[in-house]
Amino acid sequence: MTRAVAPYRVHRLIQDLMRDPGAAAAFRVDPASTFAGYGMSGTECALLRQGTLAAMTELGVHPNLQMKYLRLAAPAPDAKALAAPGPLDAYLPRLLEL
Amino acid sequence: MGRIVGALGMSHIMFPPTGIEEQAERILSHMLEIRRRLHAMRPDLIVLAGADHLNTFTLAMQVTLAIGVSDRFTTLGDGGVPVREFAGHRAFAEGFARFASRRGFELVQAEEVRPDHGTAFPKLVLDPDNAIPTVPLFINAAMPVPPQPSRCLALGEALAAYVATERPADERVAVVGTGGLSHWLRLPDEGRIAEDFDRAVIAALVAGEAPRLAQMDSDAIIEAAGNGGLEVIAWLFAAGALPGARGEAIYYEPVPAWITGMGAVELFAETAAAGKGD
Numbered sequence: 001m002t003r004a005v006a007p008y009r010v011h012r013l014i015q016d017l018m019r020d021p022g023a024a025a026a027f028r029v030d031p032a033s034t035f036a037g038y039g040m041s042g043t044e045c046a047l048l049r050q051g052t053l054a055a056m057t058e059l060g061v062h063p064n065l066q067m068k069y070l071r072l073a074a075p076a077p078d079a080k081a082l083a084a085p086g087p088l089d090a091y092l093p094r095l096l097e098l
Numbered sequence: 099m100g101r102i103v104g105a106l107g108m109s110h111i112m113f114p115p116t117g118i119e120e121q122a123e124r125i126l127s128h129m130l131e132i133r134r135r136l137h138a139m140r141p142d143l144i145v146l147a148g149a150d151h152l153n154t155f156t157l158a159m160q161v162t163l164a165i166g167v168s169d170r171f172t173t174l175g176d177g178g179v180p181v182r183e184f185a186g187h188r189a190f191a192e193g194f195a196r197f198a199s200r201r202g203f204e205l206v207q208a209e210e211v212r213p214d215h216g217t218a219f220p221k222l223v224l225d226p227d228n229a230i231p232t233v234p235l236f237i238n239a240a241m242p243v244p245p246q247p248s249r250c251l252a253l254g255e256a257l258a259a260y261v262a263t264e265r266p267a268d269e270r271v272a273v274v275g276t277g278g279l280s281h282w283l284r285l286p287d288e289g290r291i292a293e294d295f296d297r298a299v300i301a302a303l304v305a306g307e308a309p310r311l312a313q314m315d316s317d318a319i320i321e322a323a324g325n326g327g328l329e330v331i332a333w334l335f336a337a338g339a340l341p342g343a344r345g346e347a348i349y350y351e352p353v354p355a356w357i358t359g360m361g362a363v364e365l366f367a368e369t370a371a372a373g374k375g376d
Contacts, residue, residue, distance in 0.1 A: 011157045053284060063284035063325055064152045064240050088178035088219075090115050091126050098227050 004060030010048070013038045014065045017072050024072050031073070048073075100265030101367070102258055103272055104139040105340045107303060107333030108132055108223070108348075108362040110148055110216050110276035111177050118355045125360055128349040129223045135348070135364050136224045141272035143187055144224065144232040145257060145339070147332045148216040148276035149239040151176075154208070160241045163253065164206035166213070166234035167191040177215030179222060187231040194233075194260050201256040203249075208236065216329075220276045237335060239277060239328040244316045250331040251312040254338020261339075275336030277329020279350075279359035285325060291352040295322045296359040299330055303363050304345040308337035326358065333363070342371035 013034065017024045027034040035045045047055040051073055056066045088095070112129070115122030136144075153174055155161040168186045175181035195205045213221070217234045225232065238244050245253075254273065261271050279299065280292035302311045312334050319328050337343070345365035352359050 008157070015152075015156050015158060053286070053288065056284065057286060062152070062157065065157075066284040068152070085114070086178040087114050088112060090122070091112060091129075092178075092180070094126065094130070095222050096226055 004058060006060040006062070007044075009038045009040070010044065010059065011062060011065055013040075014061075014069045014072070018068055025076070027072060028076060099263065099267060100261040100269035100271055102261055102339050102370070103141055103270045103367050104135070105273045105275070105336040105343065105345075105365040105367075106132060106136065106362065107275045107330075107336055108220060109278060109358070109360040110329070111219050113356045118353065121351060121353060121355075125349070125351060125353070128362060131348055132362050133223055133226070136272060136274070139272045139367075140270055141230055142270045143190060143272070144230050145235060145271060145273045146217055146220060146224075146232050146276065147235040147237055147274065147335045148220065149329050149332065150211075150236050151214050151216060152240055153214040154211045155236065155238065155241070157241065160238070160243070161206050161208075161236065162238045162243065162245050163203065164208045164211075164236040165191050165195055166211050166236070167195070167207045168209055168211070171211065171213055171232075171234065173218035173221070174212040174214040175218075177219060179215050179218040182218070182222070182228065184221060184225070184228040185231040187233050190231075190265070191233045193264060194257065197260040197264060198253065198256050201252075201259070203253055203256060211236075216276060220274060224274065235335070237332050239331060240325075244328060245331065246316055247312040247314055247319065247331050247334050250335040251308055251338040254335040255341055257335075258339045258341060273336045273339040275332035275334065277332050278323070278327050279330060279361050280323035281326035281358035282324035283326045283357075287324065289354070289357050290324065291354065291357070291359050292323050292327065293352045293359060295327065296350060296352070296361060299333070300347045300350055300361055300363055303333065303337055303365065304347055306342050306344040306369070308334055312338075337365060340365045340367055340370040342369070343367065344369040
């Protein structure tokens with residue numbers, strides 16, 4: 001099955017935000033300005049704002065970059081979220097044990 | 099001549115145990131069994147092959163096959179794996195890059211690389227005190243044009259020949275391929291697990307039938323096992339390092355809560371075809 005492939009500027013946006021914490025913070029506050037800076041069309045903006053699997057598939061965003069994008073688009077973690085266990089915390093003591 | 103003293107294939111991450119506590123505990127015990135088996139090989143060096151997940155190598159510069167040549171590596175810290183440092187082995191890695199170039203493989207030499215969970219989690223499982231120098235090998239399974247499975251197997255065979263002909267006497271090398279098993283990540287089939295495919299892969303590898311498995315096209319693996327399932331090409335690299343070797347399944351579990359099949363195999367050096375990699 002042939003799948004859509006997003007224009008490179010969509011992938012470039014995600015990869016740039018991954019490398020630049022300042023740009024990622026600005027994106028969380030004002031995604032429209034970030035989208036405009038990468039020349040996104042109205043349809044592309046709408047699909048990115050939805051962020052659903054269906055929307056991202058329609059746009060053709062690389063699966064791995066979808067995950068990165070969703071993390072970038074999520075609200076900044078609050079104190080409670082920062083204090084929550086990490087994904088491997090239940091195992092780390094035993095994995096680190098010699 | 100050096101020796102390949104064993105090969106392992108293993109999934110390369112775990113997720114929180116919430117709701118599947120018993121199964122997660124079993125899988126942790128399997129990970130610790132993998133560690134025990136690796137240490138029983140008494141390796142001087144580990145070659146650890148797996149995929150980068152668009153962290154070091156991105157769509158901006160797509161790298162098919164790369165070898166980490168640095169003296170030391172600092173892991174990325176993704177997936178809940180702590181940021182840690184481990185020793186590489188420059189002489190081994192650069193030597194293999196040169197050797198491989200005469201075997202039809204031009205490996206990208208990666209000096210500045212932050213290994214992500216695809217390397218860092220297995221490294222934590224295998225060698226928690228970072229006592230064994232480890233050469234990371236990056237086999238693209240995430241970007242649009244991956245290497246074909248047959249090439250991964252052949253690269254493993256080239257590694258076997260390199261160790262046998264160019265490495266110091268008595269050097270003991272363990273080879274580990276990581277990733278998989280079947281999972282569909284952020285695709286419409288997300289959540290599906292191809293248990294039959296996973297079990298067939300494990301059965302083929304432990305029966306010494308990696309060459310048959312390597313005849314599959316990478317697109318066919320993606321179709322059968324999902325975009326994440328393609329990571330099994332790193333297992334084929336490990337199998338190539340012990341041509342013809344038979345082995346044993348360490349475990350297999352489909353884990354719906356983690357939307358993936360998890361498994362591991364060990365291939366035994368004493369069952370490999372003598373000299374086939376030379």
